[in-house]
Amino acid sequence: MKAIWLLFLLTWFSPAFAAGGQALDFPVNLQQQKSAAVVVLFSLPDCAYCEKVRQQSLRHIHKDPNYKGKVRVYEIEFSDDKRSFVWFDGETYTGQSLSKPLNVKFSPTVMVFNAQGAVAGKPLLGASLPEFYGAYLDDLIRSAWAM
Numbered sequence: 323m324k325a326i327w328l329l330f331l332l333t334w335f336s337p338a339f340a341a342g343g344q345a346l347d348f349p350v351n352l353q354q355q356k357s358a359a360v361v362v363l364f365s366l367p368d369c370a371y372c373e374k375v376r377q378q379s380l381r382h383i384h385k386d387p388n389y390k391g392k393v394r395v396y397e398i399e400f401s402d403d404k405r406s407f408v409w410f411d412g413e414t415y416t417g418q419s420l421s422k423p424l425n426v427k428f429s430p431t432v433m434v435f436n437a438q439g440a441v442a443g444k445p446l447l448g449a450s451l452p453e454f455y456g457a458y459l460d461d462l463i464r465s466a467w468a469m
Contacts, residue, residue: 346376346397351408357394358437359466361459364400364421366429371449375430379455393463400426410439434462442466 346363349355363380365372380395398407402417409415420426424433424441432446442465446458 344376345399346380346395348405349396349398349407352396352410352439353408353412355394356437357392359393359442359463360435360437360439361393361395361463362433362435363395363397364417364424364426364429364431364433365397366399366401369429372430374449375432375455379459380432389463392467400429400431410435432459434459434466436466436469440466440469442469 345365349360349362352360361380361383363372363375376397383389383393383395398417398420399405400417400421403419404416406414406416409420426433426445428447430447430449434442436442443462446455446462449455450458
C-alpha cells in the first residue's frame with residue numbers, strides 16, 4: 323500500500339509526467355458568449371502544471387450537471403503574440419497583450435469572469451491538490467454567478 327501511495331505522489335508532483343496534453347478551447351469572441359461564468363486558464367507552452375489543472379480541474383466542468391450551459395472554459399497562452407480574440411469589452415487582444423492588464427505573470431493562472439467580464443475573486447495560481455483546487459474553483463464560479 324505504501325508503494326502505491328509513493329507512486330501516486332511521485333506521479334502527482336512530477337512535471338514531466340503531465341506535459342504534452344491538448345489545450346482547452348480558444349476564446350474566439352468572448353463578447354458573444356452566453357454563459358453566466360467563464361473560466362480561463364492562462365498557460366505557457368509545455369507547462370506540466372497547466373496540464374494537471376486541465377486534466378484534474380477543468381476538462382470535467384462541461385460534464386457536471388450543475389454547470390451545464392452555465393460555465394464555459396477556455397485557455398489562453400499568455401506568451402502568444404499571434405493568435406487574437408475578442409475580449410468581453412469588444413477589443414481584440416492576443417494572450418500577451420491581455421496578460422498585462424490582467425496582471426498574469428505565472429503559469430498556470432486560472433481566472434473566473436462573470437458574463438460581462440468582471441473578475442470573480444482572486445486568481446488561482448499554480449497547481450494544488452485537486453480536492454482543494456476544485457473547491458476554490460467552485461467558489462469562484464458561484465461568485466461569478468452572484469455578480
